[in-house]
Amino acid sequence: MGNSTEPEKIGGQEPGKCSAPPEQILVVGIDDDATILEFYKSVLGSLGVRYESSEEPARGLELVETLDPALVLLDLNMEGMDGLEVLEHIRARNIQTQVVMITGNYSIETAVEAIRQGATDYVCKPVSIEKLRGLVEQARLAAHHFQRAESLEKELIQVFALEAIIGHSPRMLEVFDLLQRIAPHFRTALILGETGTGKELVARALHNLSPRKAQRLAVCNCAAMVESLVESQLFGHRKGAFTGALEDRVGLFEWANGGTIFLDEIADLTPATQSKLLRVLENREVHKLGSPQPQHVDVLVVAATSRDLSQEVKSGKFRPDLWYRLNMVQVELPPLRDRRDDILLLCRHFLDKFGEEYAKEVRGFSPRAQNALQAYTWPGNVRELENVIGRACMLLRGKFIDLDDLPDSVKESALSGSDSTLTMQDAEKVALLRTLGVTKNRVLAARMLGISRAKLYRLLEKYGIDSEASADEKQEESDSFTFPPDEHLP
Ligand SMILES: Nc1ncnc2c1ncn2[C@@H]1O[C@H](COP(=O)(O)OP(=O)(O)OP(=O)(O)O)[C@@H](O)[C@H]1O
Ligand SMILES: [Mg+2]
Numbered sequence: 032m033g034n035s036t037e038p039e040k041i042g043g044q045e046p047g048k049c050s051a052p053p054e055q056i057l058v059v060g061i062d063d064d065a066t067i068l069e070f071y072k073s074v075l076g077s078l079g080v081r082y083e084s085s086e087e088p089a090r091g092l093e094l095v096e097t098l099d100p101a102l103v104l105l106d107l108n109m110e111g112m113d114g115l116e117v118l119e120h121i122r123a124r125n126i127q128t129q130v131v132m133i134t135g136n137y138s139i140e141t142a143v144e145a146i147r148q149g150a151t152d153y154v155c156k157p158v159s160i161e162k163l164r165g166l167v168e169q170a171r172l173a174a175h176h177f178q179r180a181e182s183l184e185k186e187l188i189q190v191f192a193l194e195a196i197i198g199h200s201p202r203m204l205e206v207f208d209l210l211q212r213i214a215p216h217f218r219t220a221l222i223l224g225e226t227g228t229g230k231e232l233v234a235r236a237l238h239n240l241s242p243r244k245a246q247r248l249a250v251c252n253c254a255a256m257v258e259s260l261v262e263s264q265l266f267g268h269r270k271g272a273f274t275g276a277l278e279d280r281v282g283l284f285e286w287a288n289g290g291t292i293f294l295d296e297i298a299d300l301t302p303a304t305q306s307k308l309l310r311v312l313e314n315r316e317v318h319k320l321g322s323p324q325p326q327h328v329d330v331l332v333v334a335a336t337s338r339d340l341s342q343e344v345k346s347g348k349f350r351p352d353l354w355y356r357l358n359m360v361q362v363e364l365p366p367l368r369d370r371r372d373d374i375l376l377l378c379r380h381f382l383d384k385f386g387e388e389y390a391k392e393v394r395g396f397s398p399r400a401q402n403a404l405q406a407y408t409w410p411g412n413v414r415e416l417e418n419v420i421g422r423a424c425m426l427l428r429g430k431f432i433d434l435d436d437l438p439d440s441v442k443e444s445a446l447s448g449s450d451s452t453l454t455m456q457d458a459e460k461v462a463l464l465r466t467l468g469v470t471k472n473r474v475l476a477a478r479m480l481g482i483s484r485a486k487l488y489r490l491l492e493k494y495g496i497d498s499e500a501s502a503d504e505k506q507e508e509s510d511s512f513t514f515p516p517d518e519h520l521p
Contacts, residue, residue, distance in 0.1 A: 056171050057098055060084035061091030061117065062106035062133065067156070071104060074163050088112035095121050096429035099394060100128055102170035104158075105150075107134040107141065115145060122149040124397045124433045127177045129170045133158060181394070188380050194236035196229055197380045200370035206233070206362060213360050214240035219312060221297075221357040222335040224364030227414030230335040231295060233362060237333055238291040246290030249283040249330075254296035261304050263320055266311075272321025284317045284328045297334040297357070298343050302350065309353045332357075367409040367416065374405050374416070381417050382432070385424035393424050397433040404437070407444040463490055 058080050060071040068084040075082040083098060085091040088111050095103055103121065107114035118130055129151040134141070142153040151169070154162060191199035193207040213220065214237055222230045231250070238248045256264055263272075267282030283292055294300075300308065311317050312332060316325040334357050343349035367374065378396065386393040396404065409415055423436040434442050466476040477487040490496075 055081065056101035056167070056174050057081040057083065058102045058104065058167065058170070059091065059094050059098065059100040060104045061088060061094075061109070061114075062086065062104070063088075063109045063111075064106070067106070067133075070158075071163070074160050075167070078164060078167055080167055088114075088117050092117055092120055095128060096124060099125065099392075099430035101174040102166060103128055103130045104166075105130055105132055107132050107145075108136075115141070115148060118145060118148050118150055123399060124429065125431050126395060126398060127174070129166075129173050131166055184379055185383065188376060188383070191376060194232070194239050196232050196236055197377055198370065198373045199376055200365075200372035202365045202370045203373055206364065209362060210236055210240065213237070213362075215242060217241070217331065217360045219332045219334070219357055220360040220362060221340075222333065222362045222364065223340070224335075224337060225366045225412055226337045227412035228337075228364035228366060229413055230337070230364060231293070233364065234293040234295075234333040234335060238293070238331070241291065241331060243290045243331055247287045248290055249287035249292045250295065251283050251292065252295045254299040258301060261300070262307060265304070266307065266317045267319040269319055269321035272319075276321065282317060282319065284311060284330055285319075285326065287330050288328050289330070291331040291333060294332065294334045296336060298336040298338040298340060298349060302348075305350045305353050309350065309356060312353075312356050367412045371405060374409075375401065377413060377416055378404055378420055381420035382424065385421045389424055391424060391427065392430060393427060393432065394430045395432070397431050399434050400432050400437060403434055403441050403444050407441045459490065459494075463487075463494065463496060467496070 058071070058075055060068045060082065061084070062068050063086050065086055068086065071084065072082055083094050083100070085094055088109050091103075091105075092112075094100075105114050105117055109117075114132055114134075118132065121128060121130055130149065131152040131154055132142075132145045132150045133154050133156060135156045137155050145153050151173075152166065154166075187199075188197060191197060193210060196203075196207070198204070198207070210233065217237070220237060222233050224230050234250075235248065238244065251265065253261070263276070263280060263282065265282050265284060267285055268276050268280050270276055270278045294308075307318070311328070314325075315328060317328050318325050340349055340354055340358075344351045344354050367377075378401075382393050382395070385391075404416075404419075411418075419438060419441060420432075422438070423432045427436055462480065463476070466479050467473065470476045470479060473487060473491075474484060477484045480487065482490075
């Protein structure tokens with residue numbers, strides 16, 4: 032359809048003259064005055080910008096949530112919901128949309144409040160065409176930067192991945208380093224870590240990084256096997272070896288010959304199977320059930336458990352010789368709560384994964400959802416995090432995951448932040464220390480906390496907080512007055 036002699040126009044401008052990147056952006060207008068919305072429509076239409084609008088603040092919010100516009104032109108005084116309230120709702124959920132407050136009555140206080148709440152600009156009516164054009168270009172540029180940041184984040188995930196394992200915390204970088212060093216040489220390796228820390232992922236990575244990559248990887252969950260069939264499954268059997276053995280069966284060791292076998296939940300093996308396994312590891316031979324002839328096998332063995340094997344050895348449930356044998360190379364995966372730096376990277380990774388799976392454009396997390404995800408203790412580790420993000424992506428209607436899209440357990444951690452174990456007294460002490468840290472001045476701190484100076488001094492004494500009066504403070508103490516006066520404060 033394009034005419035080769037005619038330069039393609041972008042946003043009403045020729046490409047060479049376009050100062051902003053050429054993204055097609057969407058603008059939403061929210062105003063209870065229909066003529067203003069019409070005005071936006073005609074100007075934005077002439078600029079080639081997509082536009083949606085609503086006279087109803089609640090409906091406008093819905094549009095913002097579902098359409099994720101680059102720019103919202105938001106009236107300050109509306110019936111039903113105040114513009115600042117709409118702004119607060121938008122900001123809580125969405126971090127990329129630019130919100131410009133439009134007002135008929137300029138007030139410096141409201142302007143400051145709007146900017147403080149995250150408005151990009153505060154503009155008086157009537158809005159000129161030039162101003163609108165400027166706002167659109169600014170939003171286009173911001174959308175471009177946001178997209179660039181998103182794609183950099185995706186690249187970052189690639190950088191901080193070893194095989195399919197994602198992590199950039201110092202603990203995980205150590206694990207990556209260890210895996211890369213052992214993969215070319217190991218014959219047996221033991222992976223330890225709580226449930227959901229990625230033991231199977233690491234086992235697969237070890238195989239893929241080993242010289243046996245092109246050979247088979249047999250995965251065997253020792254806990255899931257029927258006890259009476261474990262040996263037959265691992266080592267195979269000859270026809271007639273036991274009742275029900277109607278034909279020869281190849282065991283996993285033989286099947287994976289030349290490759291790798293992953294023995295998951297190794298602590299669940301019975302003592303009899305443990306000793307047979309030890310023999311396989313030591314002699315590289317398997318005895319098929321019912322066969323007098325041992326068979327040579329050459330496999331790499333990766334074992335994993337979430338139990339404390341040294342404890343199992345002490346209590347006599349696990350053979351010490353097998354433990355020593357497996358323990359020659361040990362990889363310990365830290366629980367997620369001990370590598371919080373990885374949480375947001377993993378969240379981003381699963382967001383991309385599930386967004387693709389559910390064919391949804393999920394762009395990110397609201398700041399408060401991010402806080403909750405980071406503060407939660409993740410007893411189920413990465414598996415739990417994966418499930419939480421998967422569920423949120425599946426149910427999500429908008430483009431950003433908010434607090435309400437997270438399960439109660441995670442949501443609750445947002446209320447307490449990282450201080451999830453604080454008592455009221457601890458919280459009081461933390462509030463004192465933080466406020467003094469910011470103000471460096473006890474008079475100001477008392478004012479910020481909304482308590483009298485006398486009460487502040489009592490609390491400092493109670494918690495043994497040693498704070499010297501600053502020079503400013505001494506001056507202020509002598510000539511300041513407090514509003515409300517101290518005697519009216521608690
Ligand atoms: N570092 C990681 N990067 C990306 N995905 C991960 C990571 N760690 C775990 N996962 C994912 O979390 C889920 C659980 O991982 P995995 O099955 O390897 O854990 P596990 O330690 O074997 O758990 P269990 O002890 O319960 O068997 C998998 O879907 C896995 O892909
Ligand atoms: Mg596992």
